Amino acid sequence: MKPSISILHCRCSSSGLRSTATRFPRYASTSSTTSTSSSSSSSPPSSTTTTPSSTSPKTRWLALTLVSLAAAGAGAYIRSQTPDSATLNKETFTKYSLVSRDPVSATSSLFTLRPHYHSDSNYDVYEEAWRTGVWSVMFKQPQLQIGRDYTPLPTTAATALTVDEENEGYLRFFIRKDPFGEVSRYLHSLDVGADIELRGPQIECEIPVGTKEILFIAGGTGIAPALQAGYSLLNRTSEGDRPRIHIIWASRLRADCVGGVSDTVKALDAPSSRSWFSGWFGSSNSVSQKETVSTVSREQGQSLIVRELEALKSQYPGQITVDYYLDEDNRFIGKNDLAEFIKPSKEVEGQQKHKLILVSGPEGFISYMAGPKVWAQGTELQGPLKGIIKELDPKDWAVWKL
Ligand SMILES: Cc1cc2nc3c(=O)[nH]c(=O)nc-3n(C[C@H](O)[C@H](O)[C@H](O)COP(=O)(O)OP(=O)(O)OC[C@H]3O[C@@H](n4cnc5c(N)ncnc54)[C@H](O)[C@@H]3O)c2cc1C
Numbered sequence: 001m002k003p004s005i006s007i008l009h010c011r012c013s014s015s016g017l018r019s020t021a022t023r024f025p026r027y028a029s030t031s032s033t034t035s036t037s038s039s040s041s042s043s044p045p046s047s048t049t050t051t052p053s054s055t056s057p058k059t060r061w062l063a064l065t066l067v068s069l070a071a072a073g074a075g076a077y078i079r080s081q082t083p084d085s086a087t088l089n090k091e092t093f094t095k096y097s098l099v100s101r102d103p104v105s106a107t108s109s110l111f112t113l114r115p116h117y118h119s120d121s122n123y124d125v126y127e128e129a130w131r132t133g134v135w136s137v138m139f140k141q142p143q144l145q146i147g148r149d150y151t152p153l154p155t156t157a158a159t160a161l162t163v164d165e166e167n168e169g170y171l172r173f174f175i176r177k178d179p180f181g182e183v184s185r186y187l188h189s190l191d192v193g194a195d196i197e198l199r200g201p202q203i204e205c206e207i208p209v210g211t212k213e214i215l216f217i218a219g220g221t222g223i224a225p226a227l228q229a230g231y232s233l234l235n236r237t238s239e240g241d242r243p244r245i246h247i248i249w250a251s252r253l254r255a256d257c258v259g260g261v262s263d264t265v266k267a268l269d270a271p272s273s274r275s276w277f278s279g280w281f282g283s284s285n286s287v288s289q290k291e292t293v294s295t296v297s298r299e300q301g302q303s304l305i306v307r308e309l310e311a312l313k314s315q316y317p318g319q320i321t322v323d324y325y326l327d328e329d330n331r332f333i334g335k336n337d338l339a340e341f342i343k344p345s346k347e348v349e350g351q352q353k354h355k356l357i358l359v360s361g362p363e364g365f366i367s368y369m370a371g372p373k374v375w376a377q378g379t380e381l382q383g384p385l386k387g388i389i390k391e392l393d394p395k396d397w398a399v400w401k402l
Pocket residue numbers: 011012013136148149150151152173174175176177178179180181182183184185204221224402
């Protein structure tokens with residue numbers, strides 16, 4: 001019999017799949033396995049040591065039950081070791097090992113994981129997800145039997161992975177440690193080499209073919225899906241047909257975004273009419289912005305995430321721009337900052353929207369920007385558009401809360 005493990009609590013999940021999970025046992029009792037093999041393969045029926053006449057019905061029933069249980073246990077054990085369970089999938093948890101955990105700031109780290117068992121299929125599973133849009137995987141906290149979703153980072157020129165490691169199915173994550181959070185605290189407590197079980201991929205947002213512009217508003221580790229969206233979209237389109245992507249990233253701590261220099265230049269207290277691609281050094285405003293966001297960023301180097309963003313930008317010159325906002329500097333994303341990008345326009349009935357606003361980050365951040373997501377019948381739904389984006393009346397933009 002396969003024991004089932006319930007994921008008791010999953011507040012961030014958006015599909016019913018995530019509330020429960022079944023996995024194969026990782027081990028079977030040695031004595032059971034041994035007895036199975038000795039009774040089923042080493043001893044032919046004719047040489048059975050006990051005869052019907054010398055065994056009571058009760059003993060026979062017990063023996064049969066034991067043999068069946070042992071066979072089921074051994075089968076499950078074997079299945080758990082087959083290549084199938086070595087491949088990331090939506091039904092069962094797949095074992096990965098923690099390769100490294102590199103601090104990005106006092107509260108966040110870059111996690112690198114590799115599949116525990118070899119599988120040729122992991123790369124293909126990821127590829128399919130990358131082609132689709134924004135995706136996540138669920139991490140299991142085994143002691144509490146709960147799971148949380150995290151967003152794999154794409155590979156850029158700044159990524160310290162070899163081609164072999166990529167092919168082997170290594171995954172990287174930018175994870176913030178919530179001081180009171182169950183799973184993020186657990187993950188930050190793990191030693192290198194520890195096992196972590198993942199399930200997925202879960203597609204969070206399919207980016208429609210034909211998307212021409214994306215405005216990505218990210219708070220904290222919400223930058224991970226922004227990197228994904230940029231990578232996925234630019235990777236799957238050809239030159240001349242590529243969409244423009246503007247990322248607005250708000251961080252709490254300077255260390256998270258150190259070295260990041262905003263591309264779009266805005267005065268601190270009034271929006272300018274400059275375009276997305278106005279460059280770094282275009283005006284006196286640009287100086288104040290640079291100074292505000294990251295005073296000595298060049299000297300201090302760049303955070304791991306800024307490096308990834310810069311690498312993506314260099315890979316697709318002119319396609320991606322990024323603006324940085326920093327709580328430590330009292331720089332918050334306001335309505336005026338968004339108004340620069342979201343211009344009111346007429347809704348054309350039935351016309352497909354080629355512009356997409358994606359909002360990603362902590363619950364409060366998403367609520368402030370676009371209104372809260374809502375729960376109905378055990379599923380997390382988008383909920384009505386509210387917040388400062390609603391006030392800007394973005395008729396020709398589709399909006400998606402991640
Ligand atoms: C699709 C998706 C992708 C994500 N990707 C990432 C990613 O790449 N990186 C990342 O860091 N995060 C990501 N997240 C967020 C992540 O899934 C977790 O929500 C986050 O790590 C916090 O989980 P936790 O178990 O540590 O905290 P939790 O235990 O869920 O607690 C979170 C906070 O809520 C408070 N809290 C808990 N219970 C209560 C209660 N009953 N009353 C009041 N307060 C309470 C806690 O004190 C804590 O401050 C993603 C989320 C989603 C949905």
